[in-house]
Amino acid sequence: MKGTKEMNGCTGMCRTCGKCLGRGNDDRKAAMMIFPPDLAPDLRQRGLGAAIDMGTTTIAVTLWDLGGASLLAGGSCANPQIEYGADVISRITFCSEQDGGARLLRKRTLEGINDKLRELCAKAGRGSEEIISAAVCGNTTMSHIFAGFSPVPLAKAPFTPQYDGTLTMHGRESGLAIHENAMVNILPNLGGHVGGDITAGLLAVRFMEQKQLTLYIDIGTNGELALTDGSTVCVCSTSAGPALEGAGIKWGMKAGPGAIERVRIESGTVKVQTIGGGQPTGICGSGVIDAVAQMLSNGLLTARGRIVSKEDALPDFRSRIEEQGKSRSFVLCFREQGAPITITQEDIRQFQLAKAAIQAGSRMLLSQMGKGCQDIHKILVAGAFGSHIDMKNALITGILPEAAEDKIVFMGNAAGAGTAMALLSAEEMEKAERMPSRIRQIDLAGKKAFQKLYLASMNFSSKARAGGLA
Known part of the structure; x- marks a missing residue:
């Protein structure tokens, strides 16, 4: 549980902006996770779980056996949104100027995540429909786009997010290639400019x-x-x-x-x-x-x-x-x-x-x-x-x-580690939910x-x- 594991997959941007010159292929973001020694996974559920860390540039995904809290596979890919801007401001601008821009970015993000989920399940010899639980983190803009909210208000004072606390969806509603009745939890944002990825990171480093x-x-x-x-x-x-x-x-x-x-x-x-x-x-x-x-x-x-x-x-x-x-x-x-x-x-x-x-x-x-x-x-x-x-x-x-x-x-990929912790333990999820008020x-x-x-x-x-x- 505390160890790390080398994983393979593309994290490059060659198909979108070409900045990696067609040679990006490293999965250190998915692999480099450090867990606190006091982590106590629930070990009650039977099935698969997915922890998804949506970075602005890279999306990292890890696949878990919930019953044993064991890591089955992990990998990362370029965030497909990068085709529409290198940072969150440019993507918010795209959403404000392009009719249906937020829907397009969500569609592209889900395509990238789902391709990675299917790939990891294939590596583990399992089916993506066996994923019954998922935890997702990202900065506020990424979380809004994933959840189907427009990120445009995040660029205007008072920079207020369009939802508070943890956002929970069913598998079918989320658009993820998982069991249709799976529970998907998006970790709570800490504010308009600080998202659930930092909630996850702060959780992992105590x-x-x-x-x-x-x-x-x-x-x-x-x-x-x-x-x-x-x-x-x-x-x-x-x-x-x-x-x-x-x-x-x-x-x-x-x-x-x-x-x-x-x-x-x-x-x-x-x-x-x-x-x-x-x-x-x-x-x-x-x-x-x-x-x-x-x-x-x-x-x-x-x-x-x-x-x-x-x-x-x-x-x-x-x-x-x-x-x-x-x-x-x-x-x-x-x-x-x-x-x-x-x-x-x-x-x-x-x-x-x-x-x-x-x-x-x-x-x-x-x-x-x-x-x-x-x-x-x-x-x-x-x-x-x-x-x-x-x-x-x-x-x-x-x-x-x-x-x-x-x-x-x-501290390694603390956001990825914290998201996995929230996936594997209800107690850790509750700690994350209390953070915004503190x-x-x-x-x-x-x-x-x-x-x-x-x-x-x-x-x-x-x-x-x-x-x-x-």
């Missing part, structure tokens, strides 16, 4: 039981954050964009074979490591973080995020700097066949936007409690992406708040203080340029 100042960060297309001092709990959501998941980057791809996941610049040489150890075909989110951090540490980026000129670079790196007009790129690796894989100036800009959103959100929550980074006791980093980043490099870039490395704990959402939209923090967070710190954080 966030409500933390006694000292603890920061929770779920890094993805949206950056969701929570902060507690043991009595008060605040949450917020920032739009980090898809760069940290490999999209919106020139050579970006989902984490899969051929993706550069590690970059090291030492003694004037650049070393890259790919998933699977094969020839590089692109770069995923963890590789982007490494590349930016290593470029900062070696004087290849200015504090404002500009790639330095050939003249300003050390001699060993001049052959790797490409200049086209005012735009520059840095070559991560030359290839015998195909163009060199580079980090472009626009890639750096997209990374800065993402890191500024997460950094400003963290600082905003801390300011609400009159605290600073130095007061943090523990930082819980969730998301499959967070489980594969280099901690030191994340600190150098500013993605994670300035803190001692021993304060940071990677948590305060901080709406960042339109707040001048957040805008100032966001702009201030765009630049890289002088400590990063010096080669690391003290």
